[in-house]
Amino acid sequence: MSNFIPIPKEFELDSPIQANQYLIDGKLIEWKGKMAEVNSSISSTKEYKPTYLGSVPELEEEQAQESLKAALKAYDQGKGKWPTMRVEERIHCMEKFVKAMETKRDIVVKLIMWEIGKNLPDAEKEFDRTVKYVYDTIEDYKQMDRNAAKFEKHDGVYAHIRRGPLGVVLCLGPYNYPLNETFALLIPALIMGNTAIFKPAKFGVLLITPLLEAFQESFPKGVVNIIFGRGRVLASPIMKTGHVDVLALIGNSKSANALINQHPKSNRLRLILGLEAKNPAIILPHADLDLAVKECISGSLSFNGQRCTALKIIYVHEDIKEEFLENFTAAVDAQKFGNPWDDGAFLTPLPEPDKPAYIQALIDDAEAKGAKILNKKGGQHFDNYIWPAVMYPVTKDMRVYEEEQFGPIIPVVYFTDINEPLDDMADSNYGQQVSLFGKDVEVLSPLIDTLVNLVCRVNLNSSCQRGPDVYPFTGRKDSAKSTLSVHDALRSFSIRTFVASKDNPENVKILEELLQHKQSSFISTDYIL
Numbered sequence: 001m002s003n004f005i006p007i008p009k010e011f012e013l014d015s016p017i018q019a020n021q022y023l024i025d026g027k028l029i030e031w032k033g034k035m036a037e038v039n040s041s042i043s044s045t046k047e048y049k050p051t052y053l054g055s056v057p058e059l060e061e062e063q064a065q066e067s068l069k070a071a072l073k074a075y076d077q078g079k080g081k082w083p084t085m086r087v088e089e090r091i092h093c094m095e096k097f098v099k100a101m102e103t104k105r106d107i108v109v110k111l112i113m114w115e116i117g118k119n120l121p122d123a124e125k126e127f128d129r130t131v132k133y134v135y136d137t138i139e140d141y142k143q144m145d146r147n148a149a150k151f152e153k154h155d156g157v158y159a160h161i162r163r164g165p166l167g168v169v170l171c172l173g174p175y176n177y178p179l180n181e182t183f184a185l186l187i188p189a190l191i192m193g194n195t196a197i198f199k200p201a202k203f204g205v206l207l208i209t210p211l212l213e214a215f216q217e218s219f220p221k222g223v224v225n226i227i228f229g230r231g232r233v234l235a236s237p238i239m240k241t242g243h244v245d246v247l248a249l250i251g252n253s254k255s256a257n258a259l260i261n262q263h264p265k266s267n268r269l270r271l272i273l274g275l276e277a278k279n280p281a282i283i284l285p286h287a288d289l290d291l292a293v294k295e296c297i298s299g300s301l302s303f304n305g306q307r308c309t310a311l312k313i314i315y316v317h318e319d320i321k322e323e324f325l326e327n328f329t330a331a332v333d334a335q336k337f338g339n340p341w342d343d344g345a346f347l348t349p350l351p352e353p354d355k356p357a358y359i360q361a362l363i364d365d366a367e368a369k370g371a372k373i374l375n376k377k378g379g380q381h382f383d384n385y386i387w388p389a390v391m392y393p394v395t396k397d398m399r400v401y402e403e404e405q406f407g408p409i410i411p412v413v414y415f416t417d418i419n420e421p422l423d424d425m426a427d428s429n430y431g432q433q434v435s436l437f438g439k440d441v442e443v444l445s446p447l448i449d450t451l452v453n454l455v456c457r458v459n460l461n462s463s464c465q466r467g468p469d470v471y472p473f474t475g476r477k478d479s480a481k482s483t484l485s486v487h488d489a490l491r492s493f494s495i496r497t498f499v500a501s502k503d504n505p506e507n508v509k510i511l512e513e514l515l516q517h518k519q520s521s522f523i524s525t526d527y528i529l
C-alpha cells in the first residue's frame with residue numbers, strides 16, 4: 001500500500017548537500033575525515049526508498065576538545081571579550097545574526113520538511129517562530145537594560161544588581177524542533193554573555209549547515225562553536241573534562257542523566273532541561289464534546305504526536321465515553337496522510353526508521369492485554385507511515401499507559417471518579433501539562449486548584465502546547481529542570497550578582513556615577529531583575 005505522489009518541483013532538492021564544514025573558534029573548518037549520511041524517510045521514487053539528502057562531518061573527540069577549548073578561551077573565566085562586552089554591542093551581534101538567518105528561510109524550511117517530515121505550514125511556523133524568538137529575546141534583553149536605572153536602599157545598604165553569564169554552555173537540541181528548540185536554548189545563552197558548544201540532533205542536522213556562516217560572521221571567535229557527530233563521541237568527552245558550566249538539553253532524561261553523571265563536579269552544573277512528558281486530557285461529563293474531539297486531534301496528532309507537549313493519554317468520563325470515542329475515532333480516520341508539502345497533509349512520514357516498529361510493539365502489547373484498536377485504519381502500515389491507532393480500554397499494565405510514545409498511538413482510559421486520573425497524575429514520573437475539558441465552574445475550580453499542583457500548565461478546553469513563547473515552559477518531576485520562555489530563559493542562563501555599598505555620601509556619589517556608565521551586564525537596584 002503506497003500513496004506515492006511525485007515531489008513537486010519547488011520542493012525538490014537540487015543535489016545532495018555535502019556540508020563538510022564545522023565552526024570552531026570563529027573558523028569554518030573543512031572536514032576531511034568521515035562523513036555521516038543524512039537520509040530522509042520520504043521516498044522520491046514510487047518504489048519506497050529513503051532519499052539521500054547529503055552528508056555532515058562525523059567529527060571525533062579531538063574536534064570536541066577543540067570546541068571546548070575555544071569556548072573556554074572566549075569566556076576566559078568571565079574576563080573574555082564576550083562576557084564583558086557592553087550590552088549594546090552584544091545586541092548588535094545578535095541583530096546581525098538574525099538578519100542573516102532570515103535570508104536562509106527557503107532552504108531551512110525545505111530541509112525541515114525533508115529531514116524530519118514536518119508539514120509545510122508547521123515547518124514555516126518553526127522557522128518564523130524561531131526568528132520571532134530571537135527578536136523577542138533581543139527586545140526583552142533591551143527591556144532589562146531600560147529597567148536598570150534607578151536605585152533604592154534597604155536597611156542602609158545599597159545594592160547594584162547585575163545579571164551576568166554562567167560560563168560555558170553545552171547545548172543539545174531535539175529532532176522534533178531542530179531549529180526552534182535549539183535556538184530557544186542557544187540564543188538566550190549567548191545574549192547573556194555565555195559561550196557555547198552546540199551539537200545538533202541526529203535528525204534535523206543538515207538544516208543547521210546553511211546558518212553556519214551567519215554564526216561565524218555575527219559573533220566574536222569562540223563564542224559559538226558548532227560541531228557535528230555522535231553524542232557519545234563528542235558530548236561525553238566534553239562533559240568528562242568538568243569544564244562545562246551549563247548543560248542545556250531538550251530531549252530524553254536517559255541522555256541527560258548519562259551526561260550529568262559524566263561531569264566530575266556535577267553539583268556545579270546548571271541544568272536547563274526539557275524532558276519527557278505524558279500529558280493527559282481529562283474529559284468531564286459536561287464537556288463540549290465537539291471541541292474536545294477537535295483539540296484532542298491536534299493535541300495528540302500534530303506532527304504525528306512527536307512533541308513533548310502532545311496529549312499522550314486521554315481520560316474520558318464513563319458517561320460520555322461512547323459518544324466521545326465514536327466521534328474521536330472517526331476524526332482520526334478522516335485526517336490526511338501525505339508528504340510534508342502535500343496540500344492539507346496532517347500526518348506525515350516518521351523520521352526515525354525504527355519508530356513504526358516501536359508503535360507496533362505498543363499496539364501488540366496493549367492488544368495482548370485486552371485493549372483494541374478502535375479506529376478502522378488504526379495501525380495500518382505503508383512504507384514508513386503508520387496510521388494512528390486509538391487503543392481502548394487502556395489499563396495500567398500496558399506499556400502505552402506508562403511509556404512516552406512520542407508517536408501516533410493514542411491510549412484512552414475511562415474513569416468514573418475524578419480521583420482516578422488525579423491519582424495517576426500524582427503517581428506519574430512526569431508533570432508538564434494537562435488538557436481539561438468541561439464547562440461547570442463549580443467542578444472546574446477545585447479541580448484546577450489540584451491540577452496546578454501536579455503540572456505546570458492547565459489548558460482549559462484546549463490542547464497542550466508550549467507557546468506562545470512569552471509563557472513559561474517548564475514541568476515538574478522528570479519533565480523539566482529550569483524554565484524557558486523568552487523572559488525566563490534570559491534568567492535561566494544567567495545569575496544575579498551585585499555590588500553592595502553602605503550608605504554614605506561618597507559611596508552614593510560613586511554609585512550614581514556607576515549607573516551612568518555603560519556596562520557589560522545590567523546594573524539595577526531592582527532586586528528582582
Ligand SMILES: O=C[C@H](O)COP(=O)(O)O
Nearest residue numbers: 176307308309465466467
Ligand atoms: O517537543 C516539545 C515542544 O516543546 C512542543 O512545542 P509545541 O507545543 O509548540 O509543539
